[in-house]
Amino acid sequence: MQQDRPGHKDHAETDRLAMGRDFQRIRRFSEQLCEPLIIEDYGLQTVPEASPPKWHLAHVTWFYETFLLRPFLPDYPVFHPRFEYLFNSYYEQTCTGFWPRSERGLLSRPSVSEVYDYRHHVDDAMERLIATCPSDAWPKVQMRLGIGLNHEQQHQELLVTDIKRHFAHNPLRPAYRADLPLAPIANPSPLTWTRFDAELMELGAGPEGFAYDNERPRHRVFLEPFAIADRPITNGEYLDFIADGGYRNSAFWLSDGWATIRREGWTCPLYWEGQPDAAPSDWRIMTLGGLRPLNPAEPVCHLSYYEADAFATWAGKRLPTEAEWERAASDRPIAGNFVDAAWLHPRPAEQADGLKQLFGDVWEWTGSAYLPYPGYRAPAGALGEYNGKFMCNQMVLRGGSCATSRDHARLSYRNFFYPHERWQFKGFRLAETIQ
Known part of the structure; x- marks a missing residue:
């Protein structure tokens, strides 16, 4: 039987704790980005390439559920069996299909509160997976979790840009955040x-x-x-x-x-x-x-x-x-x-x-x-x-x-x-x- 190297277990435990903190921080930031929104904003989709905020929040959650919880947490209870269809983006190999990208804004249900319940259900399970994952499975979980965290950060950027696209469509030109600073008007310096x-x-x-x-x-x-x-x-x-x-x-x-x-x-x-x-x-x-x-x-x-x-x-x-x-x-x-x-x-x-x-x-x-x-x-x-x-x-x-x-x-x-x-x-x- 292969013996762990001195300090190997401590190093692995440090990695696990760090990824747990990163998971909590990144998940929290997605929700912080949505704090300036009112409930009517969550379902907006004014152009096919820009998804509703509600969909982004659910899709990144689906990613953890699909690629981490279902394969690696044996007793994980799927939150809703049809969310696999609604919140898959383009992965052909994970299910029988997915809801069309251009029609994401046509879904009034699930409600925003249900999407947040979905997030918290998956968050609880992910924290349990990170804490209890067997050491022989951890390298694969760690690799997929790294992709999942970076994937959610990509969608955080999309949240910002998609909200801007939707708000710009409105003739009232609403502000996402009216308190954003404004740089002084100036002329550009010459190129070098x-x-x-x-x-x-x-x-x-x-x-x-x-x-x-x-x-x-x-x-x-x-x-x-x-x-x-x-x-x-x-x-x-x-x-x-x-x-x-x-x-x-x-x-x-x-x-x-x-x-x-x-x-x-x-x-x-x-x-x-x-x-x-x-x-x-x-x-x-x-x-x-x-x-x-x-x-x-x-x-x-x-x-x-x-x-x-x-x-x-x-x-x-x-x-x-x-x-x-x-x-x-x-x-x-x-x-x-x-x-x-x-x-x-x-x-x-x-x-x-x-x-x-x-x-x-x-x-x-x-x-x-x-x-x-x-x-x-x-x-x-x-x-x-x-x-x-x-x-x-x-x-x-x-x-x-x-x-x-x-x-x-x-x-x-x-x-x-x-x-x-x-x-x-x-x-x-x-x-x-x-x-």
């Missing part, structure tokens, strides 16, 4: 550039620590010399693109992008209100604090990939690849304007030399398609559906946003969205190849 020499770098997450499967395996990538802007493009700079006819000139746009803006009638970023020839002071932007003046110094956000790419073409530059972005950010601390700071909106860049705002504020579009890294294999079973089956027709974003939790962000994190989607806090910075 940081140069990087050609090199063979390693891209992706190493073997230690948590990372999603799509961040591995770590592999080598050769970079040609490039330069990258010190900060993301600002509202003021994007106004120059609009004023120069950026949305009226097909020469700046990818074919799919031009077709999209003509079909959708886009003339500015999502949540902006104003006329193309208006002065900067006449523009307004919908925020989670309500309708506010547009600040030229803030990073532009809520842009599609098409808009970011069109601006870069207009400016004579390009978007960085994800390898270039990761190289530029590799020696920077993971610090910035995250949801923990409670601004819930991008802030102007600090007046400082060097690269800024690589983490937090806005997710940054890259010029890289969302594809598997060399040697990638999706995990077996339903959890293999988490990332791998979406590796088609989407683009990679890096860095996190003002709606991302600080301890959810990391250098190798690969976010991904379809190129036409705008409701997340998405911006961009420019890059160029050095000849």
Whole structure:
């Protein structure tokens, strides 16, 4: 019989206690994000891509029930047999189907109070699983719990962005939180550039620590010399693109992008209100604090990939690849304007030399398609559906946003969205190849 190494049991117990605390903290934060809501807000779904708050609260709970409690807690009583159908998002291998994404807002039942009862039922069982799980099963439970906690943090960001999308649809322009701070109106500082020499770098997450499967395996990538802007493009700079006819000139746009803006009638970023020839002071932007003046110094956000790419073409530059972005950010601390700071909106860049705002504020579009890294294999079973089956027709974003939790962000994190989607806090910075 194999004997435990000295201190091995103590280390395992420390891990278990730490994950228990993380579980309680992250579960509590989801509910804290919903505290400003009134009961009518919980069922809102104004567009198919943005789910109701009630659904998010239930879906993350379903994840723990499905992937942890049912397999590893033998006496666990399922809260409701049909919740597996209602609150599954897209996992084909877990059940016979799932409620359509576009119709999540049509469900008046279960009630909000029932959803909270569901959460507390699962929380009690999860705390029991963490405390009593046999040591031989703990490594697998720990791995799945790590995914579950990061999954809930993803949905916390979606809670913030989806609430904003729903509130912006309302002509009353209600504020999610009227007490959110407002940065002083200012003009952006001039862009500066940081140069990087050609090199063979390693891209992706190493073997230690948590990372999603799509961040591995770590592999080598050769970079040609490039330069990258010190900060993301600002509202003021994007106004120059609009004023120069950026949305009226097909020469700046990818074919799919031009077709999209003509079909959708886009003339500015999502949540902006104003006329193309208006002065900067006449523009307004919908925020989670309500309708506010547009600040030229803030990073532009809520842009599609098409808009970011069109601006870069207009400016004579390009978007960085994800390898270039990761190289530029590799020696920077993971610090910035995250949801923990409670601004819930991008802030102007600090007046400082060097690269800024690589983490937090806005997710940054890259010029890289969302594809598997060399040697990638999706995990077996339903959890293999988490990332791998979406590796088609989407683009990679890096860095996190003002709606991302600080301890959810990391250098190798690969976010991904379809190129036409705008409701997340998405911006961009420019890059160029050095000849």
